[in-house]
Amino acid sequence: MSQKIRKRVPENPNSPRYSDPLDQITDLAGVRVITYFLNTVQEVELVISEEFDVIERIDKSEAFEKDQRLGYQSLHLLVKLKGNRCALPEYARFTGLTAEIQVRTILQHAWAEIEHDIQYKAVYTLPSETKRRFMALAGALEIADREFQAIAKTDRKLRDAALKSVAEDRLSGVEITPEALKAYLDKRYGADGRMSDYSYTYTVRLLKALGFTDLNELSDFLNGYDHDRISRALYGSRQGQLTRFEDALMVAAGREFLNRHPWGNRAGNEWFANSIEHRLKTAEEAGFSVGNGRLPNRQDDSGKG
Template identity: 75%
Template sequence: MSDVVLAGAVADPDEEQPESDDFDFDGHAALAKDEYEKVYPLYEEFSSVTESIISTCLSNSNISTHSITSRPKSIDGFQRKARKASSENPNSPRYGKPLQEITDLAGVRVITYFLNVVRDVETVIQEQFEVLERIDKSEAFEKDRRLGYQSLHFLVRLKENRCALPEYAKFSGLTAEIQVRTILQHAWAEIEHDIQYKAVYALPSQIRRRFMALAGALEIADREFQAIAKQDRRLREAALKSVADDELSGVEITPDALKAYLDKEFGPDGRMSDYSYSWTVGLLKGLGFIDLNELDEFLSGYNHGQVSRALHGSRQGQLTRLEDVLMVVAGEEYAIRHPWNRQDNEWFREMIDRRLAKAREKGYAVGAKKLPDRGRGTTGG
């Protein structure tokens, strides 16, 4: 977690400040370390509690994230930070009272997939915590002329009503730092330690331009991912509506659209997994089908339940019934184009031959229709 200091959090003005060159930074840091070791378990628990509150609220709001993690500041890290000299006076410590002034002793990091979710997470934080400070890192980097990439940092405390509950009372007054960023922003942050926050003006101009171009490219990529997600959601919703309205022409075969179509025509089957629908979409496209109208016309005239009972003696699952009808209607061509049709898969050809023979015995006209001419390459699962 980054070193963020509360605005106005300075050493007690009544406390005598060291003025000589002989200030004992090591001793100052060692004393601070001893104090922190005593409360370290409390901050460890506070970090976990803060993470739990955020996780629960995001889940209840159906806000999806990549990850939510927490940690207390390490004892060694605290000691190093307590030893830092003041930027204004190198002969005095940056933190006169480290345990009170170092504000990231408890930390939570929320990583999202998309930019818009960062704002959703911020809303939850504002609702659930007392926000002491909000820091937009992109603005801070621009002000300080440093290399960097966007993320939001919050300094928070538990609200009074929560602290009134016995299980939270011991955390009253404690401060936590919450970082919220996208997964691309996180990728940038992870390499910043190698960059070491070098000031822009200290870098060679060619390197500076490359860094700034990279930061811009990441921001563009973040926005493009969000736009793709929005378009994908819109297309999914439109496809589901078309299936519901029996307007199948032009509806691309996707896992969502296929499931909606089969639920309507074959009956729902909760046993089918997302992977199964994705695999079946690959199969259908390998057989040459592009949209649901083309598939629907190919299957017309065949009762999936009757075909299933004829081949297996009982009604099989939704996707098995689909494949059975495809096999009977397309006949040998189905076997030829199927991704499992390989030399080392003799069992597959034998299975298909047995089922086609049984279909003929039951009076079905095997291979009555030709598969679409396109897409003759096989697909994998």
């Protein structure tokens, strides 16, 4: 802030830019909000407009040429607390305070910080070659921002379509993802609020190691294996959702489950192999058809039949 106060008028280096800094500088108090996506900038602006009185809105991308900045895009809002907020004792002392809120994407933020660091602010101070490269990079960053937004939109659309397919029992072609797997297991095995997002992510990695690619393939593989009965046979009680699911996989796959499991062939994991062997033996003694399911061919097994 002290550097800003000491700034001079470009046309007259002997004249300070701010004759009354405390009154003229509007960002004595401020905050910066950094988002991942472009549309979130608009969402944040909407929230700000609902919570504060916006007295000035400056879109730096619209002032691109006027400010002679290269690639600098950011939304700047000058705000004051609303009257109902200032009426509260804890906020009364901020009555009349003007603050600045900057909202930008993470790519816009990276650009602004780098530009500020190397002090390439004005177009006319740059060599032509440097200027061209800055302009090209500015365009690339803008394209990247838009592409990230498009990717996020497409990803959400695909996720929603997958969840709808699971709800309607149309599992063919539904890729196994943590979100889709949770929806599938919640419907088939009952919801279990104790399970974390990481638990489903780990289970997806296990399924991919076993060779599964879509939910229909997985559902067919487990057909005929009662997860509740298997759980009670192995433990004497009904276990949690993912434990029942993994044990049903294990019983259906038999010893091949251990061969393909990420922990199966690691040195020092004999305890894990012994645990699998013990549960498989218990399942066999309980009358389950162990190993009747045929695991899908993995990519590195292609051509082996």
